[in-house]
Amino acid sequence: MKFAQTLGLAIVAFALLAHPASAQSPGMAIPLNSDEAKSPEEIEKQKRIDDDYKATIKKIPDAKANDPWGNMRSADTVTPAKPKPKVAAPKKTNNAAN
Numbered sequence: 001m002k003f004a005q006t007l008g009l010a011i012v013a014f015a016l017l018a019h020p021a022s023a024q025s026p027g028m029a030i031p032l033n034s035d036e037a038k039s040p041e042e043i044e045k046q047k048r049i050d051d052d053y054k055a056t057i058k059k060i061p062d063a064k065a066n067d068p069w070g071n072m073r074s075a076d077t078v079t080p081a082k083p084k085p086k087v088a089a090p091k092k093t094n095n096a097a098n
Contacts, residue, residue: 038046
């Protein structure tokens with residue numbers, strides 16, 4: 001009897017896990033591109049909104065590139081560093097005080 005109860009519980013658990021989630025069912029989808037469901041007035045209103053949006057976007061000036069580390073870099077990074085001139089070693093003198 002215990003085996004039948006365990007088997008029954010396993011079947012019920014499997015059936016619940018195998019059932020698709022309600023968000024995945026095809027009947028519950030929101031139509032994203034339903035132009036045919038809109039009235040001509042709604043289509044014209046949407047077109048005006050889109051045109052106003054595009055006109056507003058064109059008025060916005062181009063933003064300069066923001067480079068917070070720009071002042072940390074040297075202006076000349078392409079050319080290699082110039083070699084330092086060699087400095088002659090100071091001459092040794094023979095002092096009697098030494």
